Structure formats: structure tokens, C-alpha cells
Amino acid sequence: MRQAADAREVPDVAPMVAVIGATVRCLRKDRGMTLDQLAERSVLSAGVVSQLERGIGNPSFATLVQLAHGLDVPVGRFLMITDSSSPVVRAGERRRIDGHGMQSDRVSYEMLTPDLSGQIEANLVSSEPGHDTSATPFRHNGEEFGIVLSGQIDVFIDGVRHGLSTGDSIRFSSTVPHWFVNPGPQAATAIWVNTPPTW
Structure with a gap:
């Protein structure tokens, strides 16, 4: 029973990957870049970029960093890190x-x-x-x-x-x-x- 409970606690990353993929695709098109161009700037394969844009898989944090560098945006743009109302971090x-x-x-x-x-x-x-x-x-x-x-x-x-x-x-x-x-x-x-x- 405990194993079943633990399994339910694992979050489904698919919706998040889909949002990240859509964000990458939108940013890429806004910059007039092809998949190959973004892949070259990010030092990734075009296949990896294509899969991510389609919301497939579970991209590594390193992959997101490389894509952020290729698109010249902060990684937080993908991770949806929002502003905090407090200046203190406990x-x-x-x-x-x-x-x-x-x-x-x-x-x-x-x-x-x-x-x-x-x-x-x-x-x-x-x-x-x-x-x-x-x-x-x-x-x-x-x-x-x-x-x-x-x-x-x-x-x-x-x-x-x-x-x-x-x-x-x-x-x-x-x-x-x-x-x-x-x-x-x-x-x-x-x-x-x-x-x-x-x-």
C-alpha cells in the first residue's frame, strides 16, 4: 500500500514539458530562427530541440540552460519562476x-x-x-x-x-x-x- 501511495505522489511532468516546449517554439519563431539555427546556437541536436518543442520527454536542466543561452533568455522563462512579495528568503x-x-x-x-x-x-x-x-x-x-x-x-x-x-x-x-x-x-x-x- 505504501508503494502505491508513493507512486501517486510523483508529479506528472508532461504538462510542464508541453508548456516549456511551446515557450521554446514561440521564442524561436519570434526571433526568426529555424530549428537547426537554435540547435547550433544551443550546442544541441536538432532532434533534441524538435522533441522538446513537441513536448516529448523530460529535458535535463543542462538542456534548458543551453536553450536559454541559445535564445538569450533566462532559464526562469521556461521554469515559470515568478516574483515574490517578500524580500526575505528563509x-x-x-x-x-x-x-x-x-x-x-x-x-x-x-x-x-x-x-x-x-x-x-x-x-x-x-x-x-x-x-x-x-x-x-x-x-x-x-x-x-x-x-x-x-x-x-x-x-x-x-x-x-x-x-x-x-x-x-x-x-x-x-x-x-x-x-x-x-x-x-x-x-x-x-x-x-x-x-x-x-x-
């Missing part, structure tokens, strides 16, 4: 955005800002040893600032490695290709700030 009420698919078990994001209506966005990022985003480098408008709270994080900016340990911080232009690696033997946590918001 520790136990942070919105969590977990990565799906590739290395989904190696990183998690918790929003430290109440919403995405302001000029900055801050997240608490936790990554496990071996987490590596080099396969899908990030590149978008704005600036980034990060400070490592524990562990080690390698930040690659245009291919140049910057090793950060506990207490170290970094700032750079987000328009330059960048990616992150946790090279250490332990989990790492960091506060990451983007302006303007990228989700």
Missing part, C-alpha cells in the same frame, strides 16, 4: 533547482534571491567531486561573482583554469565561455551571483 524555504540528466546527482542549486525581478541573482551551489560542465560551456550576458564556502572549485574562463579553495572568490564577464569543475576529494559549496539573472 533558509528552509529556498527554491531548489536540481540538474537532471548528465551528472544530475553531482550538483544542486538553491536560490538565495527571492525572485528574478531584480538586477542580481544569487544561488547556493553544491557540487560533488568530479562534477564537470566542460562539455557544455556557459556564455551569456552580464557578470558573475563567486565565493567558495567549502571545498575546491576550478573555474575555467576562456580555457584558462582558476583554482579556488575555501574563502577564495572570483569575478568575470559572463560573455566569455566558462565552465566549472570540482577536482577535489570532497563536496564543494559556493555562493554564485549573476547580473543580470540568468535562470
Whole structure:
């Protein structure tokens, strides 16, 4: 009986995927882009983009990030993250955005800002040893600032490695290709700030 109850608690993602797909298709057409053009800009296959636009499957968070970069919009545009009426984010009420698919078990994001209506966005990022985003480098408008709270994080900016340990911080232009690696033997946590918001 308990298993049946647990099964009922699993949310149906199909309606959400359908909405995301329709949003991607609308944004793509508004920009006069073909499927192939969006796929190239997002570093994805045209088949993946086509399936998503038709509401098929369960896209990974990394895929949504790549599409957002290709369309030059925050990922929150897909996730329907709405504005909050309170300026305070309680520790136990942070919105969590977990990565799906590739290395989904190696990183998690918790929003430290109440919403995405302001000029900055801050997240608490936790990554496990071996987490590596080099396969899908990030590149978008704005600036980034990060400070490592524990562990080690390698930040690659245009291919140049910057090793950060506990207490170290970094700032750079987000328009330059960048990616992150946790090279250490332990989990790492960091506060990451983007302006303007990228989700």
C-alpha cells in the first residue's frame, strides 16, 4: 500500500514539458530562427530541440540552460519562476533547482534571491567531486561573482583554469565561455551571483 501511495505522489511532468516546449517554439519563431539555427546556437541536436518543442520527454536542466543561452533568455522563462512579495528568503524555504540528466546527482542549486525581478541573482551551489560542465560551456550576458564556502572549485574562463579553495572568490564577464569543475576529494559549496539573472 505504501508503494502505491508513493507512486501517486510523483508529479506528472508532461504538462510542464508541453508548456516549456511551446515557450521554446514561440521564442524561436519570434526571433526568426529555424530549428537547426537554435540547435547550433544551443550546442544541441536538432532532434533534441524538435522533441522538446513537441513536448516529448523530460529535458535535463543542462538542456534548458543551453536553450536559454541559445535564445538569450533566462532559464526562469521556461521554469515559470515568478516574483515574490517578500524580500526575505528563509533558509528552509529556498527554491531548489536540481540538474537532471548528465551528472544530475553531482550538483544542486538553491536560490538565495527571492525572485528574478531584480538586477542580481544569487544561488547556493553544491557540487560533488568530479562534477564537470566542460562539455557544455556557459556564455551569456552580464557578470558573475563567486565565493567558495567549502571545498575546491576550478573555474575555467576562456580555457584558462582558476583554482579556488575555501574563502577564495572570483569575478568575470559572463560573455566569455566558462565552465566549472570540482577536482577535489570532497563536496564543494559556493555562493554564485549573476547580473543580470540568468535562470
